Amino acid sequence: MENIDIGKKIERYRTAKGYSSRELAKMAEITPSMLSQIERGLANPSIQTLKVLAKALDVPTFSLLLEETNTEELVVKSKNRKKMVVENLSYELLSPDFTGTLATAILTVPPNTSSSDKLLEHKGEEVAFILEGKIKVFLNEEEYILETGDSVKIPSHMKHKWENNFDENAVILFSVTPPAF
Template sequence: MGELDIGKKVEKYRKAKGFSSRELAKIAEITPSMLSQIERGLANPSIQTLKVLAKALDVPTFSFLLEETNTEDLVVRSNERKKMVVENLSYELLSPDFTGTLAAAIMNVPPHTSSSEKLLEHKGEEVAFLLEGKVKVFLDDEEYILETGDSVKIPAYMKHKWENNFHETAVILFSVTPPVF
């Protein structure tokens, strides 16, 4: 975690709105020297000052308190994916991690195997897309054969499982929100 620089954020939002320092100080009813000190990190604004600045800049007050996202951490190189094997299934995480509200992965289901003995449910809503092969998906009391290019949405708490009774590995791309595996 990096250090929070509220002043830089105030300056960024001010410039994005096209305000000069004097204009923003006047709108926010603070002195130009106070605004300058805040932007340069020489003064810490009170919560009240942050609220006034947020209103003047038309941004939520909490936006000054959010840490910057390092965009480099958002990229996942194909040779650096996190991989896990659960019994005979393998997963490759396409998302950088399990933080946030969405995760995506590739699941490989080898021939003549299934994702579980019985139908399972979880709080995550899923959308799955069959990249390669064929697979049977069980949704509550129904069964469907999916072929390459087919997709399925699995609502939260719907009992389901994957079964590959075929001769080639089924490769399934899926996203789940919230990220639960």
């Protein structure tokens, strides 16, 4: 875990609000010297001081304690997608990874292929959107033909499978929460 630079966060919030150091110090009832030391990383504020600074800045206290997100790690260029092929089914992960509570992928199902021999279930809730082609989806005992532009929500633990009995690839965009493949 990286060190969290609380002082820099306070300074960013302060300048975004257009407050001078003196103004914020007065609002938070601390000395300008103390605020300066906090912003420069020379002093660690107490929880109480964090609370009053957060209140003066009109931000939640916890926002001062969160680690910074490296936004570069959130972007997935198409050429850098993680790809997996399992028994003719192709998966391309659109999410950077499987961390967090949501994963999104593209599933390509070639003609005369199914996702499994029998209906399967998993704990993740799923929403799927047909990008290209047609596909048959089995939801418990029911069957539905989905075409380009159609979508389906598959609740957690519902038995389901995909089956492509058509002449072209079916390309499906889907999201699962929590991630389960």
